[in-house]
Amino acid sequence: MSAYAQILAHASETAALAQIAGRLGWDQETVMPRGAARQRGAEMAAIEAVLHARRSAPQVGEWLAEAQAADATQAAQLREIRRAYLRATKVPSDLAKRLAQVTSEAQGKWAAARADEDVAAFLPVLQEVVALKRAEGAALAEGGDVYDALLADYEPGTTADQIAAIFDAMRAPLVELRAAILARPMPQGLSGTFAEAAQMRLTRELAETFGYDLDRGRIDKAVHPFSSGSGDDVRITTRTSATDPFNCLYSTIHETGHAAYEQAIDPAYALTPLGQGVSMGVHESQSRIYENQLGRSRAFTGWLYGRMRDVFGDFGITDADGFHAAVNRVHNGHIRTEADEVQYNLHIMLRFDLERALMSGDLQVADLESAWNDRFAADFGYAVDKPSNGCLQDVHWSVGLFGYFPTYALGNVYAGCLYQALRQAVPQLDDQLARGDTSAATAWLREHVQRHGGLYEPRELIAQASGLQPGPAPLLDYLQRKFGALYGL
Template sequence: MTAFEDLMAFERTTQALASVAGRTGWDQETVMPEGAAALRSEEMAAMEAVLHARRTDGRIGEWLEKAEAPDEAGEAALRHLKRSFARNTKVPERLATDIARQTSAGQGIWAKARAENDFASFAPTLTRMIELKREEAACLANGGDLYDALLEDYEPGMTGAELQSLFDRMRPRLVDLRRRVLEADAPAPLDREFDEAGQMALSSKLAQVFGYDLTRGRIDKAVHPFSSGSGTDVRITTRTAPRDPFNCFYSTIHEVGHACYEQGIRDDYALTPLGAGVSMGVHESQSRIYENQLGRSRAFTGWLYGQMRDQFGDFGVADEDGFYKVVNRVGSGYIRTEADEVHYNLHVMLRFDLERQLIAGQLEVADLEDAWNARFEADFGIAVDKPANGVLQDVHWSFGLFGYFPTYSLGNVYAGCLYQTLRDAVPALDSDLARGDTSGATTWLRDNLQQFGGLREPSDTIEHACGFAPFEGPLLDYLETKFTALYEV
């Protein structure tokens, strides 16, 4: 065998083991007994030790020096492996396993603290996680910016300074649009209860309408919805709220966007560095375009209105136009995952600023809740009423996912570019969506983006699909066109 073949055979086993670890994480979030948390944290630490040893094996460096790629996919695989090997060899095994152990234990502590609205009980766990992530970042940064070193795991090539510049360009138009929309009359929210079984039944139908293959996936419930896995085993979760069925439906559509990206990658990329989404920003572009530009469009909500009447009977909304307005109701809510499109990126900007300060040591955990509450009131005009609606609402920091939050807004920016191109490429889009047929859009996304997995760098992935480099203009134009018309401002 050649050095390239040896390297790819070794990587295939590593990828398979990583898949097992991912499935263990899924189990923890969905069906694991609460009393198993301590054991699970040790299991996850042990698995991370095995994976870290493989990812830092000296033979990888030798193979990389000798390997010659046979084609474009091989060149991309070597690029990914060189990057990951360089990063992994900088992090000691002890630190990698400590982070894995803390991550597993932290999720359960966060969930309990959130349920009890008790930030103080979570603060020591978060403090320890931040200490570990700062240490990891210092290993990776080579004297550079610590936050940038962590961001590289989620959006390779992106920096905090570039994100700050992007957000500075976006904020004025978003704030102005928010002001104008909130000055107009908003439709009343739904005002009745929707049974859980009915929500889950329609949720399953929506997943399949958007192309989720349930022979290679499943839908479960979790405190915080997520997607897990790749290839032939891609699982999603959703959640229900008795008085807010949109929470369930749009969480499902969002996670299906992630899942369809993974299911759409070429089969021959499985268990290779190309066999997963190239970055979280590109991943979020799929979940956000499924959820928002497609799922919240006037055409699709017209179809969804009929489905909801079939499932729940008369639920107090007179017609399709009224339903479209209710689905896209704008308000200064607390929860990021439930935020309307006008407010969503402002939620992300808040988290981006706070987590950069945490990693830089400019903000300590003891001051985090007050900092969050002050920033939220300044940005959204309402005071946080309880920690579950504020600093405890997201699971990410308990998992050590510092650098992840800004990829949500990057995903929105990428989705804006993709949607602009998609509308030109699929002229019958609205008429298709009005029949509940998403195949024109989802096929275009699979053919032009999803199938390629990690073949290209993140920005190049979007440019290949759109024909131009990604920028914020299409997203902001889409938001202004949609909401000025909907609210007549």
């Protein structure tokens, strides 16, 4: 076998083991007994040790030195293997194993602290997670910026300073738009209660409407909705609320965007470094364009209004225009995942600044709750009422995902660019969405984004698909047009 064939075979087996680790994570958040957390931590640490050893094996370095790429696809495979190898060889095995164990246990402690509204119960383990992530970042950075080194795991080729510049360009227009909207009368919301079983039936229908293949996936419930897996086993979760079915339905559409991306990747890339989404920002572009530009459009909500009346009967809204306004209602709220399109990115900016300060040491874990509450009051104009609506609302920091949050807003920026191109490519888009038909839109996204997997670098992929260099202008224009029309601005 050639060096390339040997290294790809090794990488494919490593990818298969990583999928097993991911399945353990899915199980932990859906059906694992609460009392199994400590054992699961040991299991996750054991498999992480195996993965780390494989990724950092000296033989990988020897193969990389010898391997020759015959085409662009092989060059991209080697690029990703090299990136993983360099990362693995910089992080000591004991540190990688300890991180896997602590973050697995921390997730359970976060969930319990969140349920009990007890920040103090979570801070000791968060302190350990932060210390371990700082050590990991320092090992990766080799004297450079610790946060940039962690960010590269989620959005390679992008720095925190570049993200900060994008956020600075977005902040003032978003704050101005929010203020103008909140000065207008708020649209009517839904009334009544919505049976969980009916929500779950409709949520499965919506997932399939947006192209999710349930023969290669499943939908379960979790505290925090997420997508897991790739190729022929891609699973999503959602959550239900008796008084807010949008929480369930739009969480499902969002996660379907993630899952559809993974299911659409070229099967030739399965269980190779290219067989997954290229970055979390690109991943988020798919979930956000499914959820917002498509799922919350006037055309699609007109169809959904009819389906919800079929399923739930009367819920207090008498026409499709009123329903569209309810779906897109801009209102005060603490929860990022429930935020409207206008305010969502402001939630991300808060987290980005706080986690960057945690990694630099400018913010101590003991001061996180007060820092969060002060920043939220300054940004949104009202106070955090309880920890589950504040610094305990997200799972990310408990599992060590520092550098992940800004990719949500980058995903919105990328989605803005893609949507502009999609509308030009599919001129009958609104007519199709009004019939509940997303096939032309999702086919365009599969062809131009999803099928490529990790073949291209993130910004290169978005530029190639949209014809635009990624930037916030298309997103801001879309938001101004949509919410200007909704609120008569």
